[in-house]
Amino acid sequence: MTLRHLIPTTLLMLLFGWVSATAQTRNQQGQKCEIGFEYQMSYNENWGANRPVLLSIAPNSPATRAGLNVGDIVESINGKALRDLSEQDFIAALQGGSTPIEMEVSNFAYKKSKRTLTPECQERTILNERTLAKAFSFYSLEDESERYIVYPFDTGREGKTSFETFGNFAFADENKQLSGTDIALNEVIRKQLEAKGMRYNASDPDIIIDSYYTLARNPYFDAKKAEEASRLWDIRIDPDQKSLVQVPFLAVGADKQLAGYVLTLGIRIFNGRNLSILLWSSESVEHLTEEFAIEEYARLSIPMMLGQFPFVRYDQNPKWRIASHRHTYTGLYLRASDLGDVAYVTPGSPADKAGIRPGDVIVAINDKPMATVEQLNKAYRLFIENSIHYRDESSMFTDRDGVKYCRYWNTDSYKDIAKQIKKEKNLAIFSYLFGFRPYILGERETPYYLFDVLSQGVTQRLNVLPEMHDYSYITLE
8 A cells, every 4th residue: 555545635625725715716816714614505395495504514614604504495695595605605605704694594483583604714824723624634633534324214205395394393192102112212202303493382382203212133134144244343433422433234235144143223204283294204224233222323313314304305324424523722823835834813712821922933842843844744745655554444434524544543552652742753742733732742631731822032932731623523425
């Protein structure tokens, strides 16, 4: 395996090409502007017909601060109804630089509610720590990567009914004695629907929720095949922790004869006024290599199943994206042409409190020296190549950008990785962005980072107490 299979772009491309392309997309005036949401035009009658529907909201973004939510239907933008605008008009309205954008949005809990979205813009030649974490992601792919997880769900809907008028829900068989498993499933479903803005109302529900499940032995199980198989597990998203967990499930498309058990879990949503009308359904048929608690499976899977209510985008095998974006934050903005030059410091940030000012020069961080972009690029690639044997082969994945053979660090190699990070030749100065990991700084007794800063001709060592910033999210791709 050659290095080009591992990292198709250089650090120079990440620092210049990626930023420049983003800036041209967002703003033609030499700026990169962030709005913090993804959307899709809806062309089905269930939800947001012929209008944009928001698919994901980035944490700590302008969209978050504006009060936008996943599933919001954009009704108008800057006073113009979306039913009267093309998608190109909508995009143009989002590309107005830092000018506030007035929007009206609807969801289960509100109709045509006003929101003011104020994009955050910065010069494309200036990099914040979030961008730098992406550029140096291979120091900790555990914290800076985006990858896909496919689920074995089959989802259907009634084609012509608008779900936009619904607000209340209840469960089927409310008056019957429920098992502990039934209660656990209903609690997960209730939590998800209430998070979408719906209200539980057993006396006058718009929709009725019914669920079912079975766990049985697989009649087609081949013990000999299973014994010879190299992998009898898969990775799934833990929606509560926004992290990945290993589970004894076969991957979608795997040989089903390797599984000793078959688990089926389904959710059906009926019209509360006419129970003969099935409005929406989702069923998971999972092949398990060992027994697994229905309640735990429901906790992991029901949020993902209901991720397609009310806006269905996949009939079968939905693809979910887990975006991990965690880094330590000091508030520095550095110039892309020379990463030692401090272009801006966020007021009140850890760097500002420590005394770092625009115009200062970063000489070293945590005793790792600064270098030119070209030198950093070369050292970073060599570090990736020379440390590849410390990565866990079983964790291999292809990230959202198409980078193949990505792997997390082997947990048994943390001390060796920390030694590599510490070597001066590796110029791992920006590993500080992931300094909360033991394989970056090893065992430290102080929470402070050491910044050697040249200010007005004098070099001084400053203690900076970083903050943890987490922009991780989960969304349907």
